Amino acid sequence: MASTTHRALRLLSLLGSRRQWPLRELATRLEVSERTVRRDIDTLRELGYPITTIHGPDGGYRLGTGHTLPPLLFDHDQALAVAVALQTAPSTVFGLEDDTARALTTLQQVMPDELRASMESLRLTRLQNYWEFPAPPIDPSALTAVGAAIRHRHVLVTETLRLDGTRPTPADDDFEPARRIEPHHLVVWAGRWYLVAYDLADHQWRVHRVDRIHPRPTTYRFAIREPPDNDLAHFVMSSHDRGDTPTAWECTGTARLNLPAHVVARWAPGGSVVEHLDPDHCRLTLGAWSWAGIAGILATFDTDLTDLHPPELVQACQRLAHRWAMSTNPPHSTPQDPD
Known part of the structure; x- marks a missing residue:
């Protein structure tokens, strides 16, 4: 099933990359027999994807006129999962609320009729509960910088931010020198983004609130270290000094x-x-x-x-x-x- 799904994704990607494909060329690209390609095309048609057969010497297959499909293959339950996830995603990053709404609309437009009907049937309204203890959204550029540094294993230079997001200067009482850290894991807890990192100054594992630091990427690579706890969730939750600040309440x-x-x-x-x-x-x-x-x-x-x-x-x-x-x-x- 996994190989079939992967092949179907590649087939959709090929069909969407140009107007028409001969059967033999599709089989060559997918490294399968022509009979297997025909069977996969029949499967996609059953799912509602408009794949047209072109007869004649120059024939082949192409997507239906007026349709632009991404290389996605969702069943009914997956379509509902996407609809729920995009509509209930917490607003923990600045500017993503409109982006999630646009992403849902874009997906619905390119879905087959049956799956689009399933997604459109699930319209949700999120009501915030007092116990959610909302945190202010973070800058997407900071999240991107941290994520890239984790992926490439690059050392980060971080500066602590004030509650209003500004950086103290050396003349300020609350100024803290920049720190060099090895970023290892991102953890989301209670609507807050935390970074589990190894501090190169005091050689200690620490937890940082991503919205409380200004990260500056470097090109210095570091080796993977064993995490401080086999259970990262327990390490983050039991670390009292993780940069938290009191939420504004009455x-x-x-x-x-x-x-x-x-x-x-x-x-x-x-x-x-x-x-x-x-x-x-x-x-x-x-x-x-x-x-x-x-x-x-x-x-x-x-x-x-x-x-x-x-x-x-x-x-x-x-x-x-x-x-x-x-x-x-x-x-x-x-x-x-x-x-």
């Missing part, structure tokens, strides 16, 4: 937790920041739509909390503690006299 609070930073970092919601204090304690900064929401999230860690800020968060925790105490010790009701 309420933002902090608390000291009696848990290691790597434990809290794994389970803290996206858009929160974990600060290492010592091997057994960390500070969590997070936001929510209410102070009670922050208090409720903190309660999910099931550990002692100290040094809570601001006062509104302390008051919300006290109110929740009172409510929970009341729910476990309800007041005794006074029995009513019978009528």
